[in-house]
Amino acid sequence: MSLRIALLGLLSASGPASGYDLTKKFETSLAHVWQAGHSQIYPELAKMAADGLITVEAEGSRGRKIYTITADGRGELHRWLTGHTPSSSPRSEIALQAFLTPLLDTSEALALLERMKANFEARLAELLALEGPRRKPGYGRYALDLGIRQARMAVEWATDSIADLKESAAHAEEPATGDHEAQPHGGPEAECAGK
Numbered sequence: 001m002s003l004r005i006a007l008l009g010l011l012s013a014s015g016p017a018s019g020y021d022l023t024k025k026f027e028t029s030l031a032h033v034w035q036a037g038h039s040q041i042y043p044e045l046a047k048m049a050a051d052g053l054i055t056v057e058a059e060g061s062r063g064r065k066i067y068t069i070t071a072d073g074r075g076e077l078h079r080w081l082t083g084h085t086p087s088s089s090p091r092s093e094i095a096l097q098a099f100l101t102p103l104l105d106t107s108e109a110l111a112l113l114e115r116m117k118a119n120f121e122a123r124l125a126e127l128l129a130l131e132g133p134r135r136k137p138g139y140g141r142y143a144l145d146l147g148i149r150q151a152r153m154a155v156e157w158a159t160d161s162i163a164d165l166k167e168s169a170a171h172a173e174e175p176a177t178g179d180h181e182a183q184p185h186g187g188p189e190a191e192c193a194g195k
Contacts, residue, residue: 003034003036003044004044004047004048004053005080006030007054008069008074008076008077010022010025010030011067011068012069012077016058016068017067018064018065019041019042019065019067020064022045022067023037023038023041029140045065048067051072052070052073053070053072053073053076054070055067055068094154097112097116098116098161101161109165113161114158114162116154117155117158120151120158121155123147123151124148124154127147127148128148130144131144131148
C-alpha cells in the first residue's frame with residue numbers, strides 16, 4: 001500500500017482535511033496498519049496536488065491548507081481498490097526471529113518466545129480496546145477485524161511453540177537409549193544420522 005492511497009482513502013472517507021488533521025487521523029486509525037509521520041505526509045500531499053489527485057480547497061493563516069479529493073483522486077483510489085493485488089512479501093522480523101530461534105539455547109529460546117507472546121497479547125488487547133463493547137459498522141471495521149484475528153493467531157502460535165520447545169527439552173533430558181547422546185536444542189542432529 002502506498003502513502004498516496006492511504007491519504008486518498010482518508011480524504012474520501014472523512015472529507016476535506018489539513019495535513020495536520022490527516023496526520024492525527026493516521027495516528028488514531030491507519031497507524032495500526034500503515035505507518036507515516038508528518039515528514040512523509042506533507043511532501044506527499046504536495047505531490048498529490050501537483051498530480052491533480054487532490055486540490056487545496058482553502059488556505060488559512062500560517063499557510064494551513066485544507067485538501068479535498070478530486071474526481072481523478074477518487075478514480076485512482078477506486079482503481080487501486082478494485083485492481084491492485086497487495087504485496088504478500090514474506091519480509092517479517094518476527095518470522096526471521098522464529099526461523100533463527102533454534103540457534104539459541106533452550107532457556108534463551110523460551111525467553112524469546114515468551115517475549116513474543118507478551119507482545120502479541122499486548123497488541124491483541126490494544127486492538128480489542130479499539131473494537132469497544134459492540135463492533136461498529138463502517139470505515140476501518142474490516143481492517144480491525146483482520147488485525148484482531150492475526151493477533152489471536154500469533155498468540156496461539158507463540159503458546160504452541162513454547163509448549164513444543166518445552167516438550168523437546170524434556171525429551172532431550174531423558175536418558176539416551178542408543179549409542180548417541182541427545183543433542184542440545186539447535187544442535188547438529190544430522191551428525192548422528194550420518195554415522
